Each structure stands twice: as C-alpha cells, then as structure tokens.
Amino acid sequence: MRSWTTRHWLWAAAAAVVTAVVTGTTPVLIPNPVxxxxxxxxxxxxxxxxASAVLSGLLIATYAADRSSAEHRQSERRSITGAVLSFLAVGSRRATSWWSSHWAPMARSPGSAPCSQY
Structure with a gap:
C-alpha cells in the first residue's frame, strides 16, 4: 500500500463508505424507514x-484503481458478483429465506425431513 496513488486511496474511501451503507441498511445498523x-x-x-467496510474498501481499491487489461476487468466482475452474492447469502434475512425456500428443497436427499426456515 506504500506504492498506492491518490486514486487508490479515493477508491478505498468511496468503496468503504458504499459498503458500510449497503451492509448497514438491511440489518438496521443505520436507522432507516425501510x-x-x-x-x-x-x-x-x-x-x-x-472493520468489514474498511477491509472491503481496501480490497475493492486494489481492483478498481488499476484498470489495465480485459482479463483484469473480468476478474473484477467475478469479485463484485461474489461480494454481492455473499451479502445476499449472509446479510439479508429476506434473501436468505427466499434462497432457502427455493434451493433447500433441491438440496435435500429423497426421504429426508423438510428444512425449517427459522
């Protein structure tokens, strides 16, 4: 990080703020009407x-500040997709209940008892 430019640090700060707002809204760490x-x-x-927001901001800055190749951009898209899916899997109660109601029946072995959603 010693070799980071101002662009890296701006990306890190912006990504940390966005991550904090997105991940803090659903579990109501940030009070909101929704x-x-x-x-x-x-x-x-x-x-x-x-801590998660700061570390995510630093990680995102390593990808977003250096846009050099098409291969790098594809890796960036995969990382962002993975971050969004992990947020939905862990951070959102509604998404978790949707996920378990749609995918848990397929994961169950034949003849086993149904999974509880609560």
Missing part, C-alpha cells in the same frame, strides 16, 4: 461492521 429491527444489535456488531 427495514426494522425487533431486537437491539449486539455491541460487537458495530466494530465488525466498520
């Missing part, structure tokens, strides 16, 4: 949320 939280978030949620 989602509600019935139980208060544990104290450790906030430091983990901020």
């Amino acid at each position: 989602f509600t939280r019935m139980v208060e978030a544990p104290w450790w949620t906030y430091p983990v949320w901020i």
